[in-house]
Amino acid sequence: MSGSRSYGDLCGIARALDVVGERWALLMVRELVFGPKRFVDLHRGLSGVSHNVLSQRLRELEDSGVVARRVLGPPAGARVYELTPRGRELEPVLLALGRWGSSILPASTSAxxxxxxALAFALKTTFAPAAAGDLCGRYQLRLGSDAFSAEVADGRLHIARGEISDAAATITCAVHVLQDLVFGGRDLDAAVHAADATVTGDASTLRRFLRCFDDSRKVEAETGRGDADLTVVSGGPSGGSRG
Known part of the structure; x- marks a missing residue:
């Protein structure tokens, strides 16, 4: 990584960390796995990083061939950052790190x-093929200004950024609501009744989809209120959930 510290070690692990071992670097990669983003959207997903550090890390990742910049065609004309083919090779590394980190209690945080x-990554790292069974379908997840498609087929889960027209069901809600539905045991009907979520399409298959994730990755965290809340530890590299 240009201008950064090096371990000066010939080991492949050390050489990889020379490229993506700086603080925030891997989380930036996480934010770009599902598609390109503008600088402002990257910062929104990584609210703890300063603009200066974000700019510096992006330059370093560009210099290392992990990230590239391009300008979207009209009418958008926006400059976006995206992973290069070499950068996309880091996805299984992040998934493995997420699975490994899922058993670690989150540090004290205001998040x-x-x-x-990060939630999309958590879905990928906790997807349980045995729980999915013979489920086959495409689902639209609308989370504020972000939209993802989630497809389950042959015991596998594929997630991509963007809208789809052939979803079996669509859920529109805040990120923390989907967190609670998948990882916190919240009932879908209750969320809809409370106007915290809107569902169109086949609600029964959406319920099956929401049960396709390994709830053994939940950990109990003391809240200081006399009871314990179930707090999901993200399968992605960032921690914290709604408590």
């Missing part, structure tokens, strides 16, 4: 919910 991309 109450994951970023949309």
């Amino acid at each position: 109450t919910e994951l970023s949309p991309d």
